[in-house]
Amino acid sequence: MTRQKFSLVTDVPLILWLTFVWGALWQDFGAGTLIFGLIIAFVVVNFFYLPPVGLSGRFNILAFVSFSAGFLVDLVTASIEVFWLAVTRGPALRNAVVAVRLRSHSDLIVTATGHATSLIPGSLVVEVDRASSTLYLHCLNVRTEEDAEAMRATVRKSEAAFIRIMGTRQELAELRAEESVS
Amino acid sequence: MLTDVVMSILLIGGALMSLAAGIGLVRFPDLLSRMHAATKPQVLGLLLFLLALALETGSWPLIPLLVLCWFFQLLTTPVSAHMVGRAGYRTRHLRQDLLTIDELDDVVACAVVEVDRDDPAHEAEGVDGRQDADRRDVPDH
Amino acid sequence: MTVVIYVVQGILAVAVLLALYRAVLGPSLLDRVLALDVVLAIIAAALVLTMIVNHHTDHLILLVVISLIGFIGSVAVARFITERG
Numbered sequence: 001m002t003r004q005k006f007s008l009v010t011d012v013p014l015i016l017w018l019t020f021v022w023g024a025l026w027q028d029f030g031a032g033t034l035i036f037g038l039i040i041a042f043v044v045v046n047f048f049y050l051p052p053v054g055l056s057g058r059f060n061i062l063a064f065v066s067f068s069a070g071f072l073v074d075l076v077t078a079s080i081e082v083f084w085l086a087v088t089r090g091p092a093l094r095n096a097v098v099a100v101r102l103r104s105h106s107d108l109i110v111t112a113t114g115h116a117t118s119l120i121p122g123s124l125v126v127e128v129d130r131a132s133s134t135l136y137l138h139c140l141n142v143r144t145e146e147d148a149e150a151m152r153a154t155v156r157k158s159e160a161a162f163i164r165i166m167g168t169r170q171e172l173a174e175l176r177a178e179e180s181v182s
Numbered sequence: 183m184l185t186d187v188v189m190s191i192l193l194i195g196g197a198l199m200s201l202a203a204g205i206g207l208v209r210f211p212d213l214l215s216r217m218h219a220a221t222k223p224q225v226l227g228l229l230l231f232l233l234a235l236a237l238e239t240g241s242w243p244l245i246p247l248l249v250l251c252w253f254f255q256l257l258t259t260p261v262s263a264h265m266v267g268r269a270g271y272r273t274r275h276l277r278q279d280l281l282t283i284d285e286l287d288d289v290v291a292c293a294v295v296e297v298d299r300d301d302p303a304h305e306a307e308g309v310d311g312r313q314d315a316d317r318r319d320v321p322d323h
Numbered sequence: 324m325t326v327v328i329y330v331v332q333g334i335l336a337v338a339v340l341l342a343l344y345r346a347v348l349g350p351s352l353l354d355r356v357l358a359l360d361v362v363l364a365i366i367a368a369a370l371v372l373t374m375i376v377n378h379h380t381d382h383l384i385l386l387v388v389i390s391l392i393g394f395i396g397s398v399a400v401a402r403f404i405t406e407r408g
Contacts, residue, residue, distance in 0.1 A: 024246035025384070079226045083202035086219050090209035096283035097271075118260035121222035124214065125260070126267045127286055136286040138214045138267060148283055190327040193372070197334035200368055203361045204341030213353055216345070220357045224364040231371040238375045244383075251386050258394035262360070265401035270353050272405055 010055055015041045055108065055166070063164040070161075074120050082121040085141055096142035097126060100155045102133045103178075104163060104171055110135070112166075113159040123151065185237055192234040199227030212277045213270045221263045228255055328376060335372070339365045356400045363393045 015038065022037030023029045085093065102110055110133050114125045117137060127136040139151050163171050206219020232248045271286070339362060346358035367389045370382045 020246065021250060024250045027243045027247055029243070029246075075226050079199060079202070079223045082206065082219055082223060083198070086202055086206035086209055091211045093211060093215055094280060094282050095215055096281055097286045098283060099285040114264070115257075115260045118263055119222065119225060119256065121218055124218060124267050125264050126214075126271050138218075138271075140215060140218050143282055145283070186324050189375075190324065193327060193331045193375075194334070196368060197331045197338070200338040200361075200365050201334050201341075203364070204338035207345040207358055207361060208341050213351065213357070216354065217357055220342075220361045224361070227368060228364070228371075231368050235371050235375055235380070238378070239380055241380075244380060247383055251383065251390070254387060255390050258390060262394050262397040262401070265398045266353055266357060269401040269404045273353075 011045055013055070015045055018044060058169070059166050060164060063161065067158075067161045067165060071116065071119075078121040082140065089141070093141060094143050096139050096148055098137050098139055098142065098148045098151055100135045100137060100152045102135065102156070102159050103174065104159065104167060105133050106168065106171070109159065109162050109167055109171070112162045113155065116158050116162070117155050123155075189234045189237050192230045192237070196227040196230035196234070199223040199230070203227075211280055214267055215280075217263055217267055217270070221259050225255060225259055228252060328372070331372060332369075335365055335369055352400065352404060356397050360393050360397055363389055 018041035019034060019037040022040060023033055026033050102113060104110060107130075110128070110130075114128065114135055117123050117135070118125050122140045124138045125135055126138045128134070129136070135155065137151065137155070139148070142148050142151065160175055163175050167175070200223075202223045203220050206223075207216050210216045210219055229252055232252055236245060236248055342358045342361040342365065346355050346362065349355040349358055367386050370385055370389075374380055374382050
């Protein structure tokens with residue numbers, strides 16, 4: 001169990017995040033708390049290490065904000081929709097397991113897309129094929145092939161948003177090329 | 183007065199999300215559809231409740247803890263839902279007759295045939311075979 | 324405001340009863356885990372409600388703990404069921 005040396009891109013965001021957690025738990029962001037939190041975060045990152053996350057090194061704040069707003073709207077409408085289905089449709093529900101092939105092969109993007117898809121009520125990741133980066137989703141109230149196709153389009157759209165936020169430059173260029181064609 | 187009205191709306195909205203989970207749990211026909219109703223509206227429900235709490239206390243040092251609380255839920259619900267869903271699918275806890283499309287079924291059937299062909303011993307000790315399959319996914323470091 | 328609090332308490336009580344109904348009836352172990360997860364989430368909501376009514380924030384840390392316990396519990400059971408087949 002050896003690990004490569006301290007790397008700036010993967011460890012610094014993690015240390016900052018852990019320091020923030022420490023401050024939030026104490027409900028105090030004074031210098032003393034933060035410095036102590038920083039020390040603890042450093043110790044935790046170096047002793048209880050996890051497999052490093054492959055970050056691309058870029059993060060687009062603007063894309064993130066617009067994605068978050070869209071995400072919240074989706075969350076509210078989809079929650080109400082599931083409520084409505086539970087009350088009106090109930091036992092007469094028809095579902096489907098749909099395969100969605102993603103563009104990216106980066107673990108981070110696939111995981112983030114799966115998370116966002118799972119959080120929107122009405123779709124749930126049942127299985128992931130990592131080799132071909134395919135998500136198998138269980139979707140509520142899918143009756144026809146058109147519904148399934150609409151579901152695939154939504155997932156690929158949220159993947160595109162994640163590539164814009166934190167994909168590598170190469171993925172971003174491929175996405176742009178794909179969009180200019182269509 | 184205005185904060186009271188907003189708070190009332192937030193609280194009732196959040197409580198209705200819990201009710202949605204309850205109704206969905208009782209009315210939906212199989213495990214995986216119940217899971218949609220059970221886990222996800224809670225995310226919005228907790229968000230609304232925490233917003234109401236933030237409005238009520240109105241103290242700034244509290245906000246990061248509320249954000250943290252919701253963020254942990256955002257991170258953990260999809261993972262536990264995925265784990266339960268995967269266990270449900272693999273142990274056939276879903277009703278095939280309720281599915282209009284099932285694109286995973288063929289894939290799983292192929293994978294099982296492949297494992298059997300690679301090493302017949304896996305058939306006898308299925309648990310070990312599955313663990314190997316899981317381990318293959320872990321990258322080497 | 325007091326009326327709203329009573330209404331919210333009523334809705335949460337109905338929700339918890341529905342979830343417990345599923346937990347008692349649930350045909351499989353996974354159904355029960357799911358239902359108890361919902362019960363846990365409703366308990367968290369009720370904790371927030373008590374904090375709002377009594378004007379304090381002492382239970383916030385319990386919210387974090389509850390969400391983590393719910394997570395570990397359902398993952399452990401799901402893992403157990405997958406292994407057992």
